[in-house]
Amino acid sequence: MNSKRKDIPVFRNEAEEREFWETHDSTEYLDWTQAQRAIFPNLKPTSRTISLRLPQHLLDAIKVAANARDVPYQSLIKTWLHEKVQGS
Template identity: 60%
Template sequence: MPKPTKAKKTIKPVPTHKSEAAERAFWDAADSVDYLDWSQAQRVRLPALKPSTTTISLRLPDGMLDALKVLANERDVPYQSLLKVFLAERLAAERGRKRRAS
């Protein structure tokens, strides 16, 4: 018995819009499957894309900041970057601890 064949879906052309707001409203209501053949999609790398950051003011004891700068210098990284690494590691550990406790 022959396999049933799928009917090829016709892809609608993506309309042009007068503004970003109009385009957002369109895509909020439309299904992208009607306009794009996702089976032909390719992964894209965006190496220059950086996560958004927020500047904060943080008061540290002088000795703690000095120790952080010494460690950062030993690792040849900016001390702010090292502080972000330390915070990220601690946040991951705390999240893991909470999951195990749940």
């Protein structure tokens, strides 16, 4: 274990910092045993748009179910998919 850590350079911009960390081992600069888990409660997960073909009768039934719950049908689809994946 390295008791003397190297000083992290001062970077002019994010690109310079990114380039530095792509070519250097952070364990020479940071004591990762002292790291703490960070929680970012307000971050939204990255979403990706997809195309999904559904039979018209199925889409109509989903829209009826969403309307009964007063939620957008796409949100209901996402909720149902999430529940199904987490339950498996």
